[in-house]
Amino acid sequence: MHHTWMRFFTPGPAHHRLGLVCLGVGLQHGTLPTVGPRVLDHHTAVVISTGGGHYLHPDGRPTPVTAPALLWLTPGTPHHYAPDPTTGWDEGFVDFTGPATAPYTELGYIEPDRPVVPLTDATAPRAVITRMARAARPGNPLLEVETAAAVHELLVALRRARADLTPDGHPVLHALARDAFKPMSVADHAARHGMTPAALRTAVRRGAGCSPKDFLLGIRLGHAKELLATTELPVAAVARRVGYLDPAYFSRLFTRRVGTPPVRFRAQQGRTVPGGWSDRIPDPAKRPTPHPPGPRTT
Structure with a gap:
């Protein structure tokens, strides 16, 4: 039946x-x-x-x-x-x-x-x-x-x-995210975890569906956007905060990937956040507190 x-x-x-x-x-x-x-x-x-x-x-x-x-x-x-x-x-x-x-x-x-x-x-x-x-x-x-x-x-x-993957991907992804803002190459990251660059590429591709370079780039540019939108740090300082020692290279990379230069992104998205901003995800079931958390440290 x-x-x-x-x-x-x-x-x-x-x-x-x-x-x-x-x-x-x-x-x-x-x-x-x-x-x-x-x-x-x-x-x-x-x-x-x-x-x-x-x-x-x-x-x-x-x-x-x-x-x-x-x-x-x-x-x-x-x-x-x-x-x-x-x-x-x-x-x-x-x-x-x-x-x-x-x-x-x-x-x-x-x-x-x-x-x-x-x-x-x-x-x-x-x-x-x-x-x-x-x-x-x-x-x-x-x-x-x-x-x-x-x-x-x-x-x-x-x-x-999927039974062959943890819900949040390979453990190396967490390590890459932790070290994403350090001025390190993909080869440096691989060596740090006792892996060859090829093994690191395989692990990241399997866990995140992209290359280690793109995985790191997504994290770096995401944080760069947050800094541009919520602080008055100069672009050069933002570049250093997210791992780029050359601010001109950072600006070109940001413009190519985001579609707009960092200065223009700030002009469009920048806003004053009294008391700083938080990376803690709010509970949608609770009303916002009158005193937001202090500024995020990086």
Whole structure:
């Protein structure tokens, strides 16, 4: 016995320009019938919450599937899978497409070469799928946009739930973030952690989906923006605070990556913050205190 519920959508051209669109969502459980062999022209994430079964690769190799797990079905790739005929499984699936699938694949959130991905817990991804199912109520005027936004959220939830990664990435990422403002090269960072530059690149790519240089650059420029917006430090001083000894190089780098020079960014975003600013995330359930924390130290 099995139970199946599914809905399919046809987003318009404007929705596709959002980057990702949801083409369908479904919830199924029990001894479901075998799927495939077949080939899709879109992506599908199948989140298996309980139970088990198998996945057959195009060359006939079987891979056991044990919940919690994710099946990645990617465009143009033959696939063939089924729950165990005795115990079945509980699944939620989302069909999606859009130009943003390419950068999500580049960043490692979608893995075409890894169709079976063990998860630590399917609760968060399943919650997103459930919200998408609720959005599929008849007459919902926000259906396409609401489900498109949820596809982005689902990819993040699946990335955090992967069993082979900690939710916040490789421990070396925390060390890089701690040392990000020191005037060190990528080779210096690698040596500091007893790694070769190639090993560091692999760890950061796997944990953050980018190179060590881009990871460090994002942290440095983010803090530079905060200093420009909330202090009156000269640009040269801001450059030194975030690890650049050459202020001219910092200004060129900032302009190229941010799209506006540091001075102009300050003119647009600068504001006086009485008592300084804090890096503590406020609790949205509590009213702001009348006396903000003191200035942040770096």
